Amino acid sequence: MTFAYPAILHKTPQNTYTAVFPDLADCQAEGDTLNECLDNAYDAMYNWLYIELTEFEGHLPPVSHAEDLTLDEGDFVRNISAIMRLTDGWDE
Numbered sequence: 001m002t003f004a005y006p007a008i009l010h011k012t013p014q015n016t017y018t019a020v021f022p023d024l025a026d027c028q029a030e031g032d033t034l035n036e037c038l039d040n041a042y043d044a045m046y047n048w049l050y051i052e053l054t055e056f057e058g059h060l061p062p063v064s065h066a067e068d069l070t071l072d073e074g075d076f077v078r079n080i081s082a083i084m085r086l087t088d089g090w091d092e
Contacts, residue, residue, distance in 0.1 A: 003049055004081035006066055007041050009034070010074060021080075022069060023061045024048050038078065046082045053084070 007019040007029075017037035021027040021044075029044040031037030052060060066077045 001085075002081055002083050003045075003060070004079050005045060005063055006069060006077050007045070007080050008069060008071060008075050008077055009037065009041075010072065010076075019044075019078075019080075021045060021048070023064050038080070041078075041080050042082060045080050046084070049082060049084060 005021050005023050007021050009017055009019050011017055011034075017031050017034050019029045019031075019037050019041035021041075024045065027044050027048040029037055029040035031040050049060070052058060066079075069077060071077070
C-alpha cells in the first residue's frame with residue numbers, strides 16, 4: 001500500500017529544517033539540510049504509520065489538502081509518501 005501525507009517544512013534561524021505532519025499526531029522530523037530533513041520525515045512517517053497499522057486498529061487519519069493547511073511565513077509543503085508491505089501473519 002502507498003500512503004502519502006503532507007509535511008509542513010520550515011527553515012529555522014539556525015539554518016536547519018523541521019518537518020511536521022499536521023495529520024499525524026506528534027509526527028515530526030529535523031535535519032541539518034533540507035534533504036536530511038526530508039529523509040528523516042520519511043522515516044518518521046513510515047514508523048508512525050507502521051505502528052498505527054500493526055499495533056492499533058489501523059484507523060488512519062484523513063489526508064489534508066495542501067491548500068487547507070495554515071502556513072507561517074517561510075513554510076512550505078511537501079507530500080511525503082511511503083510504500084508499506086504488511087505481511088506479518090501471512091502464510092505463504
